[in-house]
Amino acid sequence: MFTKILIANRGEIALRIMRACKELGIATVAVYSEADSEALHVRMADEAYLIGPAPAVESYLNIQRIIEAALKSGAQAIHPGYGFLSENASFARACAEAGIVFIGPPPEAIDLMGSKIAAKQLAVKAGAPVVPGYQGQDQDLERLRAEAERIGFPLLIKASAGGGGKGMRTVQHMQDFQAALEGAKREARAAFGDDAVFLERLIPRARHVEIQVLADGHGNCVHLGERECSIQRRHQKIVEESPSVALTPELRAEMGAAAVRVAQAAGYRNAGTVEFLLDEQGHYYFLEMNTRLQVEHPVTEQVTGLDLVHLQIAIAAGEPLPFAQEQITFRGHAIEVRLYAEDPATFLPATGQVALFAPPQGPGIRNDAGLTSGDQVTVYYDPMLAKLIVSAPTRAAAIGRLRRALDEFTVLGVTTNLPLLRAIAAHPAFAAGETYTSFIAEHGLAAPPGTREEILPLPDEVLLLVAGRDVAQRARDGASTLALSSIDPWALGAWRAGGQGLRLRYRYGDGERAVTASLLDSEIWSIRIGEREHRVRTAAVRGKLVVLREDTRTLRGFVVERAAELLVGYGGESYKLKRVGALNIDEWGASQAASHGHQDLRAPMPGTIIKVLVKEGQEVAANQPLLVLEAMKMEHTIVAPYAGVVSRIAYSEGALVAGDAVLVELDELA
Numbered sequence: 001m002f003t004k005i006l007i008a009n010r011g012e013i014a015l016r017i018m019r020a021c022k023e024l025g026i027a028t029v030a031v032y033s034e035a036d037s038e039a040l041h042v043r044m045a046d047e048a049y050l051i052g053p054a055p056a057v058e059s060y061l062n063i064q065r066i067i068e069a070a071l072k073s074g075a076q077a078i079h080p081g082y083g084f085l086s087e088n089a090s091f092a093r094a095c096a097e098a099g100i101v102f103i104g105p106p107p108e109a110i111d112l113m114g115s116k117i118a119a120k121q122l123a124v125k126a127g128a129p130v131v132p133g134y135q136g137q138d139q140d141l142e143r144l145r146a147e148a149e150r151i152g153f154p155l156l157i158k159a160s161a162g163g164g165g166k167g168m169r170t171v172q173h174m175q176d177f178q179a180a181l182e183g184a185k186r187e188a189r190a191a192f193g194d195d196a197v198f199l200e201r202l203i204p205r206a207r208h209v210e211i212q213v214l215a216d217g218h219g220n221c222v223h224l225g226e227r228e229c230s231i232q233r234r235h236q237k238i239v240e241e242s243p244s245v246a247l248t249p250e251l252r253a254e255m256g257a258a259a260v261r262v263a264q265a266a267g268y269r270n271a272g273t274v275e276f277l278l279d280e281q282g283h284y285y286f287l288e289m290n291t292r293l294q295v296e297h298p299v300t301e302q303v304t305g306l307d308l309v310h311l312q313i314a315i316a317a318g319e320p321l322p323f324a325q326e327q328i329t330f331r332g333h334a335i336e337v338r339l340y341a342e343d344p345a346t347f348l349p350a351t352g353q354v355a356l357f358a359p360p361q362g363p364g365i366r367n368d369a370g371l372t373s374g375d376q377v378t379v380y381y382d383p384m385l386a387k388l389i390v391s392a393p394t395r396a397a398a399i400g401r402l403r404r405a406l407d408e409f410t411v412l413g414v415t416t417n418l419p420l421l422r423a424i425a426a427h428p429a430f431a432a433g434e435t436y437t438s439f440i441a442e443h444g445l446a447a448p449p450g451t452r453e454e455i456l457p458l459p460d461e462v463l464l465l466v467a468g469r470d471v472a473q474r475a476r477d478g479a480s481t482l483a484l485s486s487i488d489p490w491a492l493g494a495w496r497a498g499g500q501g502l503r504l505r506y507r508y509g510d511g512e513r514a515v516t517a518s519l520l521d522s523e524i525w526s527i528r529i530g531e532r533e534h535r536v537r538t539a540a541v542r543g544k545l546v547v548l549r550e551d552t553r554t555l556r557g558f559v560v561e562r563a564a565e566l567l568v569g570y571g572g573e574s575y576k577l578k579r580v581g582a583l584n585i586d587e588w589g590a591s592q593a594a595s596h597g598h599q600d601l602r603a604p605m606p607g608t609i610i611k612v613l614v615k616e617g618q619e620v621a622a623n624q625p626l627l628v629l630e631a632m633k634m635e636h637t638i639v640a641p642y643a644g645v646v647s648r649i650a651y652s653e654g655a656l657v658a659g660d661a662v663l664v665e666l667d668e669l670a
Contacts, residue, residue, distance in 0.1 A: 001317050002026055002077045002101070006070045007041070008091075009081030010060060011370030012386055013293075014041035017079050020309035029073045031066055033059035035378050040371050047073055054380045060084045063091050067098050077101035077316060079309075083382065086292040087114055103316040105291045109266045113289040116160045117198050123286035126265040128258040131277060131285040133200035141178070147199055148177055154202040157181055159188035159195075165235030166191040166634060170202060183628075186610065187635055203285070205436045207278040208232070209244050210290075211259035212300045214311060215268045218320040223256035224300050225330055230435045231424060233347050233446065234634070238417070239424060240296035241335040242303045245395065245433035246278055255284055262289060271297075271312050295338065295387070298368060302334035302391040333398040334391040337421045339411070341383040344420035345446060348604040348636060349383040352376070355413030355560040355567050356544050357385075360405040364391045364398075377414050379606050379631070385416065399431055410569035412560050420445060422572055455509040460529050462568050462575050464536075465557040467504055467515040467527050468548045470579075472541050505580040506566070512580055598647075601638055601664040607631030609655045609663070618646050619669070626664050629657070644668045 005021050006029040007014045018028045018041065030045030035054035042048045049069035052059035061084060070078055078095055080086035080103070089107035096102065113119045117135040124130055134147035148155060157180055159167025167188030169180040185195040207230045215221040228244035229237040259274035266289065273294050275287040297308045341350045354375050359367040369386035377383060390405055392398040406422045423445050424430055440446050504515045516528045527534045540547040548555040557570035568575040611628040614620055620640045629636045648665040651657055
């Protein structure tokens with residue numbers, strides 16, 4: 001067995017592997033970029049080596065520097081995690097040439113299955129059905145158009161070297177085919193250095209079901225059942241569960257056997273995943289094989305009781321699998337949701353400092369996180385923050401546990417997809433097991449292009465928590481706990497019983513709310529919001545947690561003060577307020593004078609302008625695409641929120657833009 005392993009990754013998967021290593025008594029080595037010098041995976045490792053600047057191509061994708069770090073540290077093996085170099089055959093070969101064990105499949109298997117076209121051809125030979133489509137080498141536009149006509153619409157354009165939804169487009173009609181093809185090829189070239197694509201029939205109301213396989217170096221290969229990963233956004237999974245409600249024991253055995261045949265045909269070794277589409281009639285089709293550990297591997301661990309990282313390390317060390325297929329058993333149900341720093345409606349990534357990260361706790365709850373409170377989310381890497389995994393004896397119990405856990409999950413400081421995850425978990429179709437790849441679009445859980453952002457209504461309870469915290473801090477500055485009944489009412493100036501009290505104002509969105517607080521007697525405080533009076537007996541402020549008692553009701557929430565902002569987590573939602581001083585009439589007048597029919601369309605994140613689709617002075621329709629921004633190797637189309645006239649285009653094609661930069665100025669048509 002190894003005594004030291006280098007983890008060639010970052011974030012939650014690096015921490016997951018480190019913990020497994022520590023359980024096995026193996027020392028861990030982290031690598032990090034300049035942007036990650038204070039990251040949690042660096043703080044957790046036994047050793048850490050700087051490998052380059054922030055851009056991944058100069059650090060986490062730099063094979064030479066990672067190998068040098070491994071040799072310098074004396075690591076005998078490298079675990080690549082997922083993403084970055086995990087499916088890079090050149091990296092696996094470089095490890096072998098340096099005398100370092102690559103914890104993953106042989107490079108030949110990575111090469112073979114890394115081409116989606118070659119993988120489908122192998123699957124056919126192994127007796128696994130594939131989706132009708134075109135997987136040829138001819139990438140000529142006219143040939144692709146002819147094949148698209150033959151396959152029929154709707155169809156998918158997919159990058160041959162792709163994954164994670166990059167280089168993928170859905171096309172409904174032939175007139176949209178060429179533009180979609182160009183976009184898919186651009187994105188594939190940027191993400192993978194290869195713009196080859198293939199075409200595939202779009203199967204309506206399909207399920208995405210994958211089979212976990214394990215193969216050792218002694219000829220043994222088994223499957224560990226399935227994971228259903230149908231609920232996706234932008235072709236990337238966000239909810240995964242095991243087992244799938246759509247599989248019978250017979251279908252599970254059949255798909256598992258097909259996955260094992262594909263892995264054996266590829267000469268596979270270590271952990272891998274064979275992905276299938278399942279239609280409403282129960283027919284399954286091979287999609288691809290992921291030659292690495294999957295993001296969603298914890299749900300398999302929860303239902304099998306097996307540790308996949310432990311098994312990966314053992315297989316890489318030359319040990320045989322410790323069980324046969326018939327010895328693998330399944331129990332209960334597990335669901336995983338992915339927590340991203342992103343807008344929950346548009347799915348655009350968010351960045352910034354995490355002011356508070358407070359995951360839920362309790363029986364059957366597992367949190368695989370890559371950060372803690374105070375850590376930074378940068379523009380350089382995937383915006384996934386953590387994975388929440390719940391398990392229970394039944395699917396219904398697991399859903400109940402998931403809903404409770406999501407309601408208790410609080411993240412402040414960056415925008416997250418928690419509202420979307422809660423909406424999915426609460427949806428009757430999810431409870432009914434109607435989890436198709438079209439789930440989010442079918443149930444209207446994503447905002448249509450050009451939708452103006454709506455701000456959440458502000459509950460009185462949020463104001464009560466913020467005001468209660470301010471009252472507590474003003475009444476006893478620096479105290480960690482405040483029992484209001486213990487305060488001397490004659491020592492507090494304006495807080496005397498019957499006194500005028502304190503008037504507080506908070507800005508939320510475009511409006512302001514006033515709160516008046518006063519001490520009624522030595523036992524009760526009055527906090528008035530509008531016409532409603534709240535009589536509070538106890539306020540506790542423990543760090544960022546605020547607890548108020550109002551008669552028999554208890555209110556709990558988190559409040560973080562950051563610069564001029566008050567970030568509040570309450571009832572499963574996040575709110576951002578500002579404490580307001582005296583009214584500034586000049587400022588108010590200027591805001592009222594702002595043009596109601598003019599809007600600046602801003603960059604949702606730093607990126608590169610790759611296409612400008614309109615001209616200054618041009619009239620545009622609502623939801624019409626205006627320009628295309630490339631960021632994080634994905635394309636984002638900026639659309640008109642209403643019918644108008646383009647008054648200004650701030651950048652030309654090829655320009656680099658900062659996050660929140662004004663890209664287009666649009667005047668609304670009368």
